[in-house]
Amino acid sequence: MTNTVEMKFTNSDARPKVETVTVASKDADKVARWYGGFFAGDRYSIHINGEKVEKSPDGEIEAR
Secondary structure, eight states: OOOOOEEEEETTTTSSEEEEEEEEEEGGGHHHHHHHHTTTTOOOEEEEEEEOBBOOOOOOOOOO
C-alpha cells in the first residue's frame, strides 16, 4: 500500500488560486520543487494534509 499526502498550493499570483493534488508521500518534495520552479517569483504557500509547511525560496520543503 502506498502512503499518500494531499498537497494544496495557494498562489496569490495565479489562476486558479488553489490547486490540490494527491501524491505518494515520497514524491511530495519533488512536486514542491517543480511547483516552485514553474511558479518562480509568485507568492504561494504549501499545505500538506492540511498543515502549512515552510519552504525555501526555490520551493523546497524545509521541514515536515
